[in-house]
Amino acid sequence: MLPLPVLHIITRLIIGGAQENTMFTAALLDPARFDVGILSGPQTGSEGSLIAEVRARDIPLTILPQLLRQISPLNDLLALWKLTLLMRQKRYTIVLTHSSKAGVIVRLAARLAG
Incomplete structure (x- = not known):
């Protein structure tokens, strides 16, 4: 049986609770059962x-430049479009969101992707 494709999505990979939880969860899933990746926006912080x-843990990481923490109508629409295309292409079995904005955009993208 092939590993199930799993994607964790978060708006920024800063040092903090939700971000560290995302990284550890992705790192600790059994690679024989799950093909795990992380998608994040480009922003960092202090x-x-x-x-x-x-990257040092060999977790596949995609940076989506349009996935920003702050509200930005143009970037939000571009992120929605790019996430919809990605979900149509990769056909993830499990998609987990770890921030409120990512949750809204990803749920819309999943719906549009079918």
Whole structure:
């Protein structure tokens, strides 16, 4: 049986609770059962970034430049469009969101992707 495709989505990979939980959850899933990746927006903060640590753990990481923490109508629509295309292409079995804005955009993208 092929591993189930799983995608974790969060708006920023800063050092913090939700972000660290996302990284550890992705890292600890059994690779024989789950094909796990993380998608994040590009922003970091004064807290520091987890991007290098995610890559050091060999977790596939996609940075979506349009997925920003703040409300930005143009970028939000572009992120929705790109996420819809990605979901149609990859056909993820499980998609987990770890921030409120990502949750809204990803749910819409999943609906549009079918």
